[in-house]
Amino acid sequence: MYLFSDFDGxxxxxxxxxxxxxxxxxxxxxxxxxxxxxxxxxxxxxxxLLTHFPIDYxxxxxxxVLVCRHQGRIGFDLLLEKNDLERLxxxxxxxxxxxxxxxxxDDSLGRLSDRAIELQALSEEKLExxxxxxxxxxxxxxxxxxxxxxxxGQVSKALGLRKLIEQYLNLDVEKLRKNSLYFxxxxxxxxxxxxFENSVGVSNIxxxxxxxxxxxxxxLSGQENEEIGGVIEFLKKYSTxxx
Ligand SMILES: [Mg+2]
Numbered sequence: 001m002y003l004f005s006d007f008d009g010x011x012x013x014x015x016x017x018x019x020x021x022x023x024x025x026x027x028x029x030x031x032x033x034x035x036x037x038x039x040x041x042x043x044x045x046x047x048x049l050l051t052h053f054p055i056d057y058x059x060x061x062x063x064x065v066l067v068c069r070h071q072g073r074i075g076f077d078l079l080l081e082k083n084d085l086e087r088l089x090x091x092x093x094x095x096x097x098x099x100x101x102x103x104x105x106d107d108s109l110g111r112l113s114d115r116a117i118e119l120q121a122l123s124e125e126k127l128e129x130x131x132x133x134x135x136x137x138x139x140x141x142x143x144x145x146x147x148x149x150x151x152x153g154q155v156s157k158a159l160g161l162r163k164l165i166e167q168y169l170n171l172d173v174e175k176l177r178k179n180s181l182y183f184x185x186x187x188x189x190x191x192x193x194x195x196f197e198n199s200v201g202v203s204n205i206x207x208x209x210x211x212x213x214x215x216x217x218x219x220l221s222g223q224e225n226e227e228i229g230g231v232i233e234f235l236k237k238y239s240t241x242x243x
Contacts, residue, residue, distance in 0.1 A: 002169070002180055003028060004161070004192070007039040007049075009145035009185035010202055011228050020228045025054065027232060031239055036164070038157050040144045040188050043067065043076055044110035050074050057168060062142055062149050062188055063160030064113025068168055079163060080113045084153030088115065091137045091152065098133060105147050114151035119143075142188040145204070149188065158191035181238070182216075183231050190214050202230035 005011055013020055028035055037049055037058040046060035046067035056069040066077040092115050095103075105116035117130060127148065134141055139150040165173050182189075182196040185205045193199045194214035201209070201216035203225040209215060220230040 001031075001033050002036050002176065003033040004036045004038055004180055004182040004196070005231065006144075006182075006184040006186070006189050006192070007037050007041060007045075009204060009227060010183050010231065011037075013227055013229070015146075018228075020232060024228055024232055024235075027235055029054075031235065038063075038161065038182070038189075038192060040114075040116065040142070040147055040149050042107045042109070042111040042116070043113075045107060046076070047074055057164060059157065059160035059164055061111060061113045062151070062155055063157045063191075064151060064155045066160060066164055066168065077163075078112055079160065080151075080153050080155065084151075085113070087152040088113075088139075088150075091134070091139050091150070094137060095130070095133065099130060103130070113155060114149045116147040116149045119146055119148060144186045144188040156191040157189065158195040161192065161195055183234075184216065185227065187211055189216075193217075200230070200234050202227055 011021060011024065035055050037055060039045065039058065039060055040062045041060055043060050043065045046058040049055050049058050050067055050069055051074065058067040060067055064079055066079065068075055103117050103122065105118045108116060130148065131141060134150050139152060141148060141150045162173055165171050165176050177195060178197050180196060182192050182199040183202065184192060184199065185202050187208050190212050193216045199216040201219045203220045203222055204227060205219065209219065220234065225233060
């Protein structure tokens with residue numbers, strides 16, 4: 001069985017990986033669940049996750065790229081067309097000319113299918129200005145707890161999930177949609193909340209809940225259910241059938 005989860009704000013603790021992440025991995029092993037990370041982070045982060053943790057698949061860049069372990073090697077599959085990438089590059093040049101290079105995320109190196117803007121230290125006013133500019137350029141956007149991502153073409157966590165399940169896991173999409181769990185914390189998890197029948201929003205999702213058309217089936221509350229604390233507590237209860 002597979003368990004699907006966002007990473008930042010969901011499997012972290014105040015933005016860091018701490019000992020509870022390893023407690024979570026042990027819990028997965030005990031419950032015979034295989035983790036698939038579904039994140040807005042760049043391809044290089046996916047390669048890192050597969051290199052150092054017991055993970056065979058990650059959907060990165062919000063669904064634009066799949067990272068897979070195959071016969072002991074780590075490879076990737078870029079899910080966008082060449083002309084979409086060329087248009088993205090043109091828009092990126094315009095954004096740089098307008099706002100400067102410093103607005104781009106710290107994990108931008110090696111990003112292929114999208115670009116990300118660091119939200120930390122960006123005023124609400126500036127963010128709105130950037131969003132309006134991107135919208136004028138015809139870019140699609142999605143916001144996580146850390147980044148504003150933009151891209152050209154068809155990219156979403158749900159599309160990445162469908163591709164992974166059908167072509168890499170060779171499993172029935174409808175069955176997985178019904179039987180798997182997804183954890184997330186932000187607006188960029190919305191298509192995954194729509195995709196999975198059983199999804200969980202950790203309690204730090206509360207501030208963006210009002211923006212979501214598709215909400216997680218279970219929304220956790222309380223400080224103890226923030227980020228990975230909520231994931232661990234939910235998994236412990238879920239396995240015993242008490243949600
Ligand atoms: Mg997140």
